[in-house]
Amino acid sequence: MATANKNLSEYDKNTIPSAKDFRFGIVVSEWNDKITEGLFSGAEKALLDCDALPANIVRWNVPGSFELIYGAKRMIETQNVDTVIVIGCVIQGETKHFDFVCEGVTQGIKDLNVQTDVPVIFCVLTDNNEQQSIDRSGGVHGNKGTEAAIAAIKMAYLRQQSSK
Ligand SMILES: Nc1c(NC[C@H](O)[C@H](O)[C@H](O)CO)[nH]c(=O)[nH]c1=O
């Protein structure tokens, strides 16, 4: 199902565990910050709506999406978080750099999910143009940050339940 057929901001609180016992790391890319701030806002609002404590949300900024990998790694190593959300926005330019950034970030975040015990949620837009990013960060298609927050809660809960 394409995003066009699913609003990214929709969720049913009755199907989501309470977030009050979980500690969240959020690493935010400064590239395309108008977009990434919108994604962060969606994520933060959803976490708080699901009972996360403000003191349990740790936010760090990094220069660009490629640095999300190291930022998430250090967040896991030092902040005692139950899950990490990485937030970025990569927009196609004139060259193949888009392809390498997107692939690098995707593989790096995948590696963290394999190599660490903390789920890392992929909230990175990889869009053809800025309008697509606007549409997915609080626009007509909702907010991918909201979607990522719900995924983070569910994965933190799965991690907690599977460790018993
Ligand atoms: N063009 C975009 C970038 N490029 C920068 C890289 O992410 C990285 O910071 C740089 O290569 C230095 O390591 N980053 C984005 O997040 N979005 C873009 O559209």
Ligand SMILES: CC(=O)[C@@H](O)COP(=O)(O)O
């Ligand atoms: C994703 C990028 O790195 C890209 O936006 C940079 O633009 P360009 O390919 O025109 O250098």
